Amino acid sequence: MPARSRKQRLARLAKTTPVCQRLMSVPGIGPVNATLLACHIGDPGRFANGRCFSASIGLVPRQHSSGGKERLMSISKRGNGEVRRQLVHGARAALRSFQRQQQPGRLARWACALAARRGAAKATVALANKLGRICWAVMARDTVYTATP
Numbered sequence: 001m002p003a004r005s006r007k008q009r010l011a012r013l014a015k016t017t018p019v020c021q022r023l024m025s026v027p028g029i030g031p032v033n034a035t036l037l038a039c040h041i042g043d044p045g046r047f048a049n050g051r052c053f054s055a056s057i058g059l060v061p062r063q064h065s066s067g068g069k070e071r072l073m074s075i076s077k078r079g080n081g082e083v084r085r086q087l088v089h090g091a092r093a094a095l096r097s098f099q100r101q102q103q104p105g106r107l108a109r110w111a112c113a114l115a116a117r118r119g120a121a122k123a124t125v126a127l128a129n130k131l132g133r134i135c136w137a138v139m140a141r142d143t144v145y146t147a148t149p
Contacts, residue, residue, distance in 0.1 A: 028094030044140035050133030091128035105147035
């Protein structure tokens with residue numbers, strides 16, 4: 001089967017599924033990510049909060065803490081690698097879009113400031129973590145993502 005027809009079927013599925021439509025309101029989430037997240041999360045009640053979902057795909061920092069002193073390391077890379085990879089790709093596209101915006105919203109300002117401080121690679125992964133948490137919240141609360149100014 002040609003790749004073009006697969007992409008068209010995936011886009012059609014994303015447009016007709018209400019959960020995918022809500023997920024596509026999040027920056028950096030297109031038809032591929034929306035269908036992948038909807039399949040992976042399934043029932044958002046399986047996760048206590050967005051951090052638990054991010055941890056399930058390996059996007060939260062590994063902790064090495066003792067005696068009240070927190071030490072956060074690199075991301076854990078546990079869980080579903082395909083979902084993590086697609087979220088990072090979406091975050092990279094969203095970060096580039098944010099950097100070109102004339103009137104950035106709160107999320108865009110945060111991501112651009114982080115990229116200026118820490119570099120684009122770390123900002124991309126941090127944005128992917130935040131987008132994963134936002135997607136969980138969108139699914140758990142049955143709402144559409146609205147950017148705050």
